[in-house]
Amino acid sequence: MSKIAEDCLNQLFHNARTHNKWQDKPVSNELLQEVYNLMRLGPTSANSCPLRLFFLKSKEAKERLRPHLDPGNVDKTMVAPATALLAFDLLFYENLPYLFPFANAKSWFEGKPEKALVTAFRNSTLQGAYFIIAARACGLDCGPMSGFSNEGVDKEFFPDGRFKSNFLCNLGYGDPSGLPGPRAPRLSFDEACKVI
Numbered sequence: 001m002s003k004i005a006e007d008c009l010n011q012l013f014h015n016a017r018t019h020n021k022w023q024d025k026p027v028s029n030e031l032l033q034e035v036y037n038l039m040r041l042g043p044t045s046a047n048s049c050p051l052r053l054f055f056l057k058s059k060e061a062k063e064r065l066r067p068h069l070d071p072g073n074v075d076k077t078m079v080a081p082a083t084a085l086l087a088f089d090l091l092f093y094e095n096l097p098y099l100f101p102f103a104n105a106k107s108w109f110e111g112k113p114e115k116a117l118v119t120a121f122r123n124s125t126l127q128g129a130y131f132i133i134a135a136r137a138c139g140l141d142c143g144p145m146s147g148f149s150n151e152g153v154d155k156e157f158f159p160d161g162r163f164k165s166n167f168l169c170n171l172g173y174g175d176p177s178g179l180p181g182p183r184a185p186r187l188s189f190d191e192a193c194k195v196i
């Protein structure tokens with residue numbers, strides 16, 4: 001493997017920002033499929049793939065979400081071309097005979113709801129991060145959000161309790177005029193890392 005080209009690094013990292021304002025340009029279902037097909041290749045423990053994605057594009061779907069959003073997240077979400085609801089499947093292990101045929105991995109989680117919950121949350125969060133990078137690789141901008149009522153969203157979208165919401169992510173083509181300013185600093189290597 002070799003390092004990817006500088007313009008790819010710029011698109012994925014250096015120039016990528018969290019967007020709040022969106023150009024009036026739709027996001028096609030074909031592009032969402034392309035993003036998913038990249039995202040799904042990122043690693044998860046025992047290849048558990050617990051993330052479930054719901055792309056809210058219709059006015060009707062956005063209205064179902066509206067009452068559960070924190071006030072500061074309402075306007076940008078209502079006008080975003082698509083809002084991804086990233087959730088996890090508490091029964092993800094039912095797919096393990098297919099996804100991880102090398103061992104009886106289903107037995108590691110069946111009847112162990114706490115272990116299943118921690119595993120589903122950890123790995124769906126990882127998949128959420130892969131999702132953001134995959135969306136950027138496909139030319140999309142992202143606006144991830146945890147400012148909403150998980151309980152309210154779960155009641156509205158997942159009444160049978162099998163899926164739980166993790167976070168939301170607005171998707172589209174960002175309008176840089178909506179950025180709060182220059183990028184806020186990040187911790188330096190020395191502040192956040194130790195080689196031991």
Ligand SMILES: Cc1cc2nc3c(=O)[nH]c(=O)nc-3n(C[C@H](O)[C@H](O)[C@H](O)COP(=O)(O)O)c2cc1C
Binds near residue numbers: 016167183
């Ligand atoms: C999981 C997650 C949850 C976030 N929740 C919110 C939110 O509820 N509302 C909001 O305006 N921004 C939210 N943000 C945006 C962050 O504040 C933003 O990504 C961060 O400040 C970095 O900004 P930058 O990408 O422009 O450098 C969230 C980001 C992430 C990754």
